[in-house]
Amino acid sequence: MLVKFKKAVPIIEKIEKAGFEAYFVGGSVRDYLLNKPIEDVDIATSAFPDEVKQIFPKTIDVGIEHGTVIVVYEGENYEITTFRTEDQYVDFRRPKEVTFIRSLKEDLQRRDFTMNAIAMTKDGELIDPFDGQQDIKNQIIRTVGEPEERFKEDALRMMRGVRFVSQLSFYLEKNTYSAIERLAPLLQHISVERIYMEFMKLLKGKNCSKALDLIAESNLYEFLPGFSEYREQLKKATTYISNRNLNEVEVWALLLILFQNESIEELLRKWKMPVKLIRKIKQIIQAYKNRQNESWSNESIYLTGLDIAIHTEKVFCAINNKEADTSVKKIRQTFVGLPIKNRDELAVNGNDLMKWSDKRGGPWVREALEKIELAVIRGEVMNDKEQIKEWYST
Incomplete structure (x- = not known):
C-alpha cells in the first residue's frame, strides 16, 4: 500500500x-x-x-x-x-x-x-x-446504474466523463455516451465556473484531442460558453492538437485562432476566466499573427518575451504541422544570447537622457529609451553607458 x-x-x-x-x-x-x-x-x-x-x-x-x-x-x-x-x-x-x-x-x-x-x-x-x-481493466467509463439518472442528478457529470477520457485515455461506454448525446442540453443548468474547472482539467489531459472531438460529436459544445458556432473548428483543432503535447493555455490560443473570433476577450470573459490568463492568451494570438508574417528575430523574441514566444511557436508548429522542439530550442538559445533581457538591464535610464539633453522629462524620454533599447538588441550599440551616450549624441 x-x-x-x-x-x-x-x-x-x-x-x-x-x-x-x-x-x-x-x-x-x-x-x-x-x-x-x-x-x-x-x-x-x-x-x-x-x-x-x-x-x-x-x-x-x-x-x-x-x-x-x-x-x-x-x-x-x-x-x-x-x-x-x-x-x-x-x-x-x-x-x-x-x-x-x-x-x-x-x-x-x-x-x-x-x-x-x-x-x-x-x-x-x-x-x-x-x-x-x-x-x-477494460479502460471503460461507465456510470453507476442508469446513465440518464446519473446525468439528470448532476449534469456536470457529462463533462467529467469526457474529462476522464482526456486524463485516462479511457473510452465512454456506449450507453453512457448515448445518454450524453441526448442530455447535452442539461449542461446549460450548470454554472460557468464548474464547467470551466472541468474544461481546464480536460485540456491538461494527454488525450485532450479525443475529448474535444467527443465534445463536438456529442453536441456538448453547443452549451459551452461562446462555442456554439464552432463545431467544425473544434473538430479541426483535434487534428492539430493530437500528439502535440500542448498545455491548456496553448490549446485555448489554438482554438481561438481557428475560431477567428474578433471579440476574443468577450468570449473568454463568458467563461469567467481570470483576467491574467485572458491577457496571456491574447498575447499569444497577437504573437501568432506576427509569426505568420515573419520568422523569429532577436528583436521579435525580445519584444514578445521568452514565455509567450515559446507558447506561440508551439501553436504555430501545431497548426502548420511542423516539429516544434528544434525551433523552441533555437528561441531559447537566441534569448539567452540577447545583450539585455528587459529594459531594466539597459545601462542608461531617463535621468541620463535628461542630463545629456538638458531637457525636461516628457514622452520623448520613453521614445528615446525604446530607440536605444532596440539599438542594443539589434547590435547597433553595446549596452555600455558611454558608448550609448556617444551613439545617442550622433
Missing part, C-alpha cells in the same frame, strides 16, 4: 475502534489501481459528522451539511465523509436533501462512474459492488 494510504490508516483504525466502519474511497483508490500518483486520500465512514468530531480532538467543519468533516492528524488534513444517499436533485446539479446512512454499498451507489465507486479497507482489500475494477 502506498505511503499516502499508510499515513491515513491510523485514522481508519480510530474510527473502527469507536465502533464504526471506514474505508478509502473515490479517485485515490482508482488512481492507486491505475498506478498513478495519489494526491489526497478520501475516507468514507458510517460515523455521522458529530460522531466523527467526538472521535478526533481537532476537526474543521467544511461541508458538514453534506457529511464532510476535515480531521487534522499529525499536521495533515483528511476529508472524512459520512455514507449518504441523496434525495431528488434540483436544477440538475444538487440534491434537495442529503440523508446520512450506515451502508457502504448505498453510498457507493450514488457515485458517478464505476471506477470511482470502489472502496478499500485499511488492509488493502477492495470492495467493488459495481465492477469498477473490470471497467478500469
